[in-house]
Amino acid sequence: MCPCRDLLDMVASKWTALVIGDLEDGPKRFGELKRRLEGVSQKMLTQTLRTLERDGLITRTVYPSVPLRVEYELTELGRSVTEPLAALRLWAQKNYETVAEARETFDSAAPVGLEPAVTR
Amino acid sequence: MCPCRDLLDMVASKWTALVIGDLEDGPKRFGELKRRLEGVSQKMLTQTLRTLERDGLITRTVYPSVPLRVEYELTELGRSVTEPLAALRLWAQKNYETVAEARETFDSAAPVGLEPAVTR
C-alpha cells in the first residue's frame, strides 16, 4: 500500500495539524503552545511534539536556564508540509457552511421511505 | 474553535481520503470500492460512504435491478476537496523517504546521555 496512509495518520492525530499551524509564525515554547491550543493535555501535547520531532518536522531546543526553557520550531521539512495543510484549512473555511447545510438536510430526511401521512 | 477540527476529523478517519481518491476517476459500485480498497471491512466502507454522503461529498444512487446495484459518485463539493487532498498525497510521496530516515535516526539515538562505555 502507498505511503499515503502514514501521512494521513499523521495529520489524523487530533493535535498535530494544529501544532504545526501554531508553529508557522516562528518558534514557540511548550507553555505557549499549551495555552494557544487550549484544550490539549500536557500528555497529548508532549506526545504530539515527540512524534513531530521524530518525523523530522520540528526541532526541540532546550535552554538549561532556570526555570527550564524549551523551544519548538519547524524544520525545513516541517515548513514544507505547511502548504498542503493550509490548502486543506482554506477548503474547510470556504466549505464549512455548505457541509453543515448538507448535514442538516440529510439528517432531517425521512429515515427511509416513510410517507408523511403514515402515523407510525 | 475553528472548523478546521471538523475537517481534519473527516480526513482523519481511516478510509475517507482513500475512498475519495478512488472516486476521482468516475462513479463506482460498492463492490468495486471494496475490492480496490483491499483491507476495508463492509462495515467501515458503508460507514465511510454514509458519512461522505451526509456531508454532501458524494451521492448514492440505487438501481433496483436484480441483483441490486448501488453507485457512488463525487459531487461538485466532493470534487473540490480532491485538490487539497492531492496536494497532501503529493507531499507524502515526495517526502516519505525523508521522514523514514528521520525516524531511524531518532530511534537509534541514545535514549538519553548514555555514554558508549557504560555497560549497564
Added chain:
DNA sequence: CAGTATCCTGGACGATACTG
C-alpha cells in the same frame, strides 16, 4: 449484491499526581 446487527479489542485521549 449491498448492506444491517452484534460483539469485541486496542489504542487514542483525558485526568491526576509527581519530578528535575
Added chain:
DNA sequence: CAGTATCGTCCAGGATACTG
C-alpha cells in the same frame, strides 16, 4: 517550567453472522 508516570474511559475499527 516542562515534562514523566499511571490509571481509566471511550470509541474507531475489525470479525462474524444474518438479510432484502
